[in-house]
C-alpha cells in the first residue's frame with residue numbers, strides 16, 4: 001500500500017516514514033524543506049531513506065494546488081498522512097499569516113486532492129494546543145475547544161473542521177490525531193527537549209518561562225508513530241483522537257531529568273510566562289486505546305535518556 005506523508009522530512013514525519021518502510025509500505029514524502037528551522041536537519045532526516053526501495057521524495061510546497069495535483073495523479077496514494085504544517089506556538093504569534101496559509105489552505109488542498117483521488121483514509125496531525133487553557137483535566141476529545149490561545153491552535157482547529165466537512169460532504173475517512181508535546185531523537189530544534197539538552201550540554205543558559213511548575217504531557221515519538229500507523233490502518237469515518245502519554249510532568253522535573261542524563265547542571269534564565277503558552281497539557285487516551293489499541297510504552301525518564309544518548313552521539317552535527 002502506498003502512503004503519502006506530507007512533512008515527511010520533519011521530526012515526526014521522518015520517524016513515521018521509517019516505521020512505514022519497515023512495515024513494507026511504499027511512501028511518498030512531500031516536504032518543502034522550508035527555513036522555519038535549519039533545512040539541513042530535514043535533509044539529514046531523509047538522507048537515511050536514499051536508495052531505499054519504496055521511498056519517493058518530492059520537494060514541494062503543499063500550498064501549490066496544481067503541483068500537488070500532478071503528484072497525486074502520478075503517485076495515486078491509497079492513504080494520506082498529513083503532517084506538513086507550520087508548527088510552533090510562539091512563531092505563530094509573530095507571523096499568523098504563514099500559519100493560516102500552510103495549516104489551513106494547505107490542509108484544504110490536501111483534503112480536496114484526497115477526495116478527488118479516492119484516498120481511502122486521511123490522517124491529519126492536530127495538536128493538544130486546541131484545548132487552550134481548559135480547566136478540566138485530563139483533556140478529552142469531547143471537551144469544548146472553541147477558545148484557542150494562539151494562531152497555531154486556531155489553525156489546527158480549523159484543519160479539524162475542514163476534515164469533518166470533507167467527511168460529511170464526500171464521505172472521506174478522516175482521523176484527526178491530537179499530538180501532545182512530542183520528543184525523542186531527531187527532535188525539533190525549536191522545542192524545549194532539544195533546546196534544553198543542547199544548552200545544558202554547552203553550558204548556555206536555558207530560558208525558563210514561568211516558575212517551572214507548568215506541566216506537559218510529553219509523549220515519546222515512537223509511541224506517537226505507533227498511533228499514526230494504527231490510524232492509517234483503520235477506516236474510522238471521522239474521528240478526533242488524542243495521542244498523549246497520560247502522565248504530565250512539571251517543567252522543573254523535566255529539566256532535572258535532562259541534567260541527570262547529561263551529568264551537568266542547568267543555568268536558568270528566569271523569564272515571565274509567554275503569551276500563547278498553556279499551563280498544562282494532559283491527554284485522556286482512553287479513546288486511542290479503544291479505537292487504535294494505543295498504549296504509550298516509553299515514560300519520560302527513559303525517553304529523555306534516549307534523547308540525550310542520541311544527542312551525545314550526534315552532538316555538534318547540528319548548528
Ligand SMILES: NC(=O)c1ccc[n+]([C@@H]2O[C@H](COP(=O)([O-])OP(=O)(O)OC[C@H]3O[C@@H](n4cnc5c(N)ncnc54)[C@H](O)[C@@H]3O)[C@@H](O)[C@H]2O)c1
Nearest residue numbers: 007009010011012031032061062084085125127179181182
Ligand atoms: N512535535 C510536536 O510536539 C507536535 C505536537 C502537536 C502537533 N504536532 C504536529 O505534528 C506535525 C509534525 O510536527 P513536527 O514536530 O514533526 O514538525 P516539523 O516542523 O519537524 O515537521 C513539519 C514538516 O512539514 C514541512 N512543511 C511545512 N510547511 C510545508 C509546506 N507548505 N509544504 C510542504 N511541507 C511543509 C516542514 O518542512 C517540516 O519538515 C505538524 O503538523 C505539527 O503541527 C507536533
